[in-house]
Amino acid sequence: MKKQFRRNAWQAIGGAALAAVVLSAASSSGATPELASSVQSMRQQASVLTQKIAALNAQVQSISSHYASVQGQIRQLQGKESGVEATIAQKQRELKKLHGEIVSEAVSLFAQAGTDSQVLSVLQDNPNSSAVAQVDISTASSTQEQAVNAYQAVQQQLAIQKSQLQADKAQQTSLLSLLSTQEAKAQTAQQQVSTELASVNSQIQQMVTAQLAAQQRARQALLVQQQLAAERIAAAQQAAAAQQAAQQAAAASASQGQATSPSPQAPVVVNPSPAAVAPSGYANPLRSIGGLQSWRVDQGVDYNGYGPIYAIGDGVVLSTFNGGWPGGTFITYRLTNGPAAGLVVYAAEDINPDVSVGQAVTPNTVIGTLYNGPDGIETGWADGGALGETMAMSYGQFYGSNTTGFGYNFSQLLSSLGAPGGVVQNSPTGSVPGNWPQW
Known part of the structure; x- marks a missing residue:
């Protein structure tokens, strides 16, 4: 209906006058392309900052994942170290038991060999462990001597394993400290970018608020201009209608009974496509595109x-x-x-x-x-x-x-x-x- 009214008005008084009114209103609308451009630039800056925050967040998550992995490796090393220590303790108990068996055999040999035997040093509880070990070994059987050597070799290997595990654990602990430092730096950078983004968003809000205010003033001015134009159009239409009525009356009087001119045909109104409402209560908004x-x-x-x-x-x-x-x-x-x-x-x-x-x-x-x-x-x-x-x-x-x-x-x-x-x-x-x- 609004479009039909504007079309009739244009035909009644000519498009030039109404176009002049609209252009005049647009020129005084207070539109600020520079402000719109600034807002768009700030939006692009905000988009870049948002991407930086996402990248830093991914970096923090990667570091955190690595940190958790290193912690798991340290726990595994600690478990292995505990296992090695338990094995060392077990081997020491077995060696001590074997040592007792060797001493027992030495006593038996001493009883058979008399007081001149070297085993006497064992019975006298000689504090020199090397001498005691030498006496034990010299008096032990070949099988026992091999067992002692095997246990000692195992102890040496376990000691080496324990030392390596401790070195690995120290290396992982150092890596853990480095990752913690990197995570702190990434989080600090993320906070700085977030602060910058908040500042940019605040500036965007201020600019858009000013833009909306200018646009509102422009719309109000345009509405005033359009109302004045509409009033002039209505007045022109009324004058034209009165003039047409007078001409028709004069023509009717002159023709003495001839049929009057038919009334103007009413504009055709095209009905919109009715909505096929879904169970949700909504309809396809693009159905007539x-x-x-x-x-x-x-x-x-x-x-x-x-x-x-x-x-x-x-x-x-x-x-x-x-x-x-x-x-x-x-x-x-x-x-x-x-x-x-x-x-x-x-x-x-x-x-x-x-x-x-x-x-x-x-x-x-x-x-x-x-x-x-x-x-x-x-x-x-x-x-x-x-x-x-x-x-x-x-x-x-x-x-x-x-x-x-x-x-x-x-x-x-x-x-x-x-x-x-x-x-x-x-x-x-x-x-x-x-x-x-x-x-």
Whole structure:
């Protein structure tokens, strides 16, 4: 109806006057391309910082994994060392037992050989252990001597093993200390980048707030200009209608009974495509798009084509413009029905908005008209905040072209309503919250 009224008005008073009004309003709108460019630059800087944080987080996780692995190796070495010590103790007990057996045999030999035997030193408890060992060995049988040598060799090998295990454990402990230092440095760097990102986000918020204020002032000025133009158009139409009525009356009087001119034909109104509502209470918003092409899944789902785009379900419009998006269009509405009630849907880029902020919408409401432009459209979940961010961006899932968890979820919703899903670029980055509806 609004478009038909503007078309009639243009024919009644000529397009030049109305065009002059609109251009005048646009020139005084207070639009700030420099500010929009600054916001876009800051967003790119924030994206770079987000990627740095992700890289540092991966580095910290890698170091932590290595740290845990080294700790496990140290525990294994400690277990092996304990085993070697237990074996050494066991061998010492066996050697002591063998030593006793040798002494016992020496006593027997002494009893047979008399007091001149060298074994006397054993019985006298000679404190010289080397001499005692020599007496033991000299008086032991060949088999016992071999056993003593074997036990001593085993003890030496175990001692070497224990020394090597201690050296390995010391090396792993040193590596553990190095990893701890590296992890601390990475965490410090991550904190510094996070602080820088918070600062950049704060600057973006300030810039966007100023941008939104300027845009609001521009819209108000444009509305005033359009209202004045509409009033002049209405006055011109009334004058033209009065003049036409007078001419018709004069013609009727002159013709004396001839049929009057037929009334103008009423404009034809094309009814929108009725919504096929799913059990969820939602309908395919792309059902009337001509030449519809599905593109990638990223923050949301990208498409191209031409024609009307509808609201998915009942809701209330929150915004129609955001200078950070190509073309400036960023239509958002908060759903008021269905499993996603309370969540915010966005449709952005090459769209001419057909709704206004605060307007109630249903699945039969055309929220905008898609024109076959260079960027197509993107639709998905928005965070509903004043900055006009997507949920994927707010959750740090989007790095420039990747498929996000929120984009993949919205693609599934559209598929459940009969629209073609988007093209997945990768295993979705991140995921939606646990209480988020699934489709």
